[in-house]
Amino acid sequence: MQFKSMVISNVEVSPNYFRMRMTAPQELSSSVPGQFVMLKVNDAIDPLLRRPFGLFDVGSFVPEYAGCGAQVYCEILYKVVGKGTKLLSTLHHGDLVDLLVPLGKGFQMGPAGEEKVLVGGGVGLAPLYYLAKQLKERGEKVRLFAGGRNRDDVLCITEFERLGVETYVATDDGTLGERGFVTQVLERHLASGMRIFACGPTPMLNAVAKMSEKHGVPCQVSMEAYMACGVGACLGCVMKGANHSDETPDYRCVCKDGPVFDSFELQWS
Amino acid sequence: MQRPDMSVVLAGITMRNPVMTASGTFGYGAEFADYLDLESIGAMVTKGLSLKPKAGNPTPRIVETPGGMLNAIGLQNVGIDTFIEQKLPYLKDVNTPVIANLYGNTLEEYGEVASRLDGLAGVAGIEVNISCPNVKQGGIVFGTDPGAAKEVVSLVKRNTSKPLIVKLSPNVTDVVLMAKACADAGADALSLINTLTGMAIDLERRRPVLANVTGGLSGPAIKPVALRMVWQVAKAVKLPLIGIGGIMNGRDALEFMLAGATAVQVGTASFLDPSAAQRIAQEMEQYLVDNGIDSVRSLIGALEV
Ligand SMILES: Cc1cc2nc3c(=O)[nH]c(=O)nc-3n(C[C@H](O)[C@H](O)[C@H](O)COP(=O)(O)OP(=O)(O)OC[C@H]3O[C@@H](n4cnc5c(N)ncnc54)[C@H](O)[C@@H]3O)c2cc1C
Ligand SMILES: Cc1cc2nc3c(=O)[nH]c(=O)nc-3n(C[C@H](O)[C@H](O)[C@H](O)COP(=O)(O)O)c2cc1C
Ligand code: FES
Secondary structure, rough: EEEEEEEEEEEEOOOOEEEEEEEEOOHHHHHEEEEEEEEEEEOOOOOOOEEEEEOOEEEOOOOOOOOOEEEEEEEEEOOOOOOOHHHHOOOOOOOEEEEEEEEEEOOOOOEEEEEEEEEEHHHHHHHHHHHHHHHOOOOOOOEEEEOOOOOOOOOOOHHHOOOOOEEEEEOOOOOOOOOHHHHHHHHHHHOEEEEHHHHEHHHHHHHHHHHHHHHHHOEEEEEEOOOOOOOOOOOOEEEEOOOOOOOOOEEEEOOOOOEEHHHHHHHOO | OOOOOOOOOEEEEOOOOOOEOOOOOOOOOOHHHOOOOHOOOOOEEEEOOOOOOOOOOOOOOEEOOOOEEEEEEOOOOOOOHHHHHHHHHHHOOOOOEEEEOOOOOHHHHHHHHHHHOOOOOOEEEEEOOOOOOOOOOOHHHHHHHHHHHHHHHHHHHHHOOOOOOEOOOOOOOOOHHHHHHHHHHOEEEEEEEOEEEEOEEEOOOEEEOOOOOOEEEEHHHHHHHHHHHHHHHHHHOOOEEEOOOOOOHHHHHHHHOOOOOOEEEEOOHHHHOHHHHHHHHHHHHHHHHHOOOEEHHHOEEEEEE
């Protein structure tokens, strides 16, 4: 649905990374982790298109005004990379943004009892927090493997820990956790009876998908693509399905068929 | 005052208002059903259909540019048979005319797709795309050479009894020449414009942004070009025209009608605001109310120069 949302807060949680909380429609309380929002940063024609962001958190709050009942909020965690996110970072409490929510297919949490393994790189941690929250509510055992270039890229680890998630961190330069790729740390821990949920840069997802296949561990990945409509109409956001070839094309819409896919559904390089 | 009369008739197709959705920007209709009332708009135009399903181009396929966007989707579509089996039943139940947009990789294919659509209930008319800049064969060849355009339009005309709309490319030196060729060949109406060929470069990587290198520019950035072309063609050709290009609000749409359009299509605007087509129709009506105009038809071609 389309919703005019009010910014509640918008704070820099690490250099260039912001966490923005907004009012949300009631419908969002039944959203699934991994689903995303398309946000129109302003009313101008530049930037023209909406920007997609994963749901970092959904919850309810009681506004400070007298007589208000509980209302739903949603949060996004974003990195400033260009024009749209730069503008987004200047918004304050009380500003309005236009949201399409909730879009796409989210994570399927799988049967209880398995160990749930979350793998995130940089801002890819965003949808994993909402997922971790729901998994912990179900009483599941959850481990998080978080990676980034340096310590500033590894976000909100304490929030995960507060949920009771066991966390493992790796950075390229070793400024936080182990030095190296988070996928190397992950590989040491992989065993059957686990289920992987991954979100982050494509090379990382590529490595995780391969590893999950090797170890026979089911794996879901949340993909990113450049989007225009977010609802499956423009076909701008497609990626190659597992059986894609030039003769038998198999393109999947990231916005509508995803952004979360079973890793075996896609073609990996 | 009574509510203004918003209805228009275009090549025999009666529409409750002049606002249509543009091909390729509204999927097959159902994608937008949660965001607007499909029965509040004038007509829906489907994604361009070909004889066989088409995969489209490699990614990245879209990129934003100031005031517009470039796309190189490459006419990905489900193919005419799947459209008839899987998409048309839904569309049939919506009380809004459906225009099937079609194209062929060869001259014969244009004829074949048109004939498969002929006689189908639920398809009010066809719009022939001779103007896609993103496919190597077909498309643009027919859209830039008046002789080839004449050939393809007369062939389609022989293969259909439905109202025939031809969609023109702006990527020509003289759009009036193309319009006349299509009119002579039997078109019942003309749509203009399709996207303008453009390009975006990634300076860091020193490579084109789009996998296809070039793409079609749409959005507010192209509106002045589209308006000019509608106005030029309206003066030269007697056919009803559909104005397309960067229409974001009711005022944009009405400007196209003043320039000579009987109806308009809303494209890129639906990406920013999925209810755009419905909102634009309402804004047009409000303009008429505010200015005491009782029929939207009185504005068609009413530009004073
Ligand atoms: C389903 C989905 C969920 C996402 N969730 C998050 C999230 O939770 N947090 C977050 O920070 N980002 C997320 N992104 C990426 C985010 O949408 C882009 O970073 C943002 O649109 C960039 O906008 P901009 O105007 O700042 O950048 P632009 O000025 O448009 O571009 C700047 C740079 O960012 C790159 N970029 C632009 N769009 C995308 C994109 N869609 N994906 C990847 N790179 C892009 C461009 O290639 C360019 O190099 C998500 C993307 C998708 C598709
Ligand atoms: C993503 C995208 C896909 C399109 N696909 C088609 C198509 O299949 N057939 C067609 O005739 N035009 C297609 N077009 C062109 C539009 O119908 C329209 O002519 C153009 O976008 C200009 O209008 P706008 O500025 O309102 O978007 C497409 C445009 C976009 C942006
Ligand atoms: S963004 Fe338009 S189809 Fe996915």
